[in-house]
């Protein structure tokens with residue numbers, strides 16, 4: 001929580017805006033405890049009086065310019081909703097970066113565009129590197145999990161969550177691809193290829209078009225990937241759960257028939273990739 005002494009002339013703050021959600025503003029004079037308004041200059045040049053009935057009404061403080069576009073949200077001096085949204089926006093628009101760390105969590109923005117950041121040369125660049133030394137990327141999370149599994153001989157799990165259409169399925173596919181490339185495949189047809197090849201079948205049964213995603217998974221997936229002692233992929237197993245049964249219209253034997261309709265339904269889907277190493281069972285979160 002920011003202290004009152006920081007609300008001095010020239011300090012940056014964020015004020016709620018009905019259209020832009022938050023807009024930045026600058027204090028035109030010092031705030032003294034007990035005062036009932038702040039004099040602000042908005043980014044469009046307008047001067048406004050901002051009502052402050054108590055110190056809890058003070059607007060969130062802006063971060064120093066030097067922290068603009070930080071690749072780890074935990075490095076920000078002030079961490080609140082406008083600071084997070086602004087930083088993600090700056091990284092997306094000015095740095096063309098869809099990924100940002102928040103400690104060990106990776107925040108991803110769906111670019112809805114094919115970006116040239118998933119090639120084998122990028123996988124090679126992330127392979128063997130420390131997460132902290134590399135720009136945020138889904139590959140840095142995969143690498144961290146993979147190395148920790150090898151080093152500590154413990155299962156690792158990666159949890160991918162987000163709202164419908166945010167890119168969870170795509171992220172899970174890139175993660176599996178990373179493991180396949182850095183670990184190598186034990187058989188001629190890689191396990192990754194076979195897991196990915198099973199997707200159209202799973203999706204034909206469990207996916208539907210919604211207002212948020214043309215190909216929305218209406219079920220969760222739990223994918224286990226087994227690794228050999230050399231770190232190569234030797235097996236994979238996929239379990240499904242939380243199928244959206246409201247779409248089932250009738251049942252024939254063991255086949256569930258689903259209707260594919262436009263349906264605006266918020267559904268939280270969780271993908272868990274679990275990695276097994278040798279005989280041991282490991283969890284990668």
Ligand SMILES: Nc1ncnc2c1ncn2[C@@H]1O[C@H](COP(=O)(O)OP(=O)(O)OP(=O)(O)O)[C@@H](O)[C@H]1O
Nearest residue numbers: 110112113164165166167168169170213216217269
């Ligand atoms: N990293 C990415 N790069 C390019 N396009 C992406 C990326 N992530 C997602 N997309 C696009 O967004 C669409 C929706 O992504 P995806 O199906 O992974 O969402 P989801 O979170 O799994 O959604 P749901 O929960 O509805 O199944 C994809 O079909 C793809 O077009």
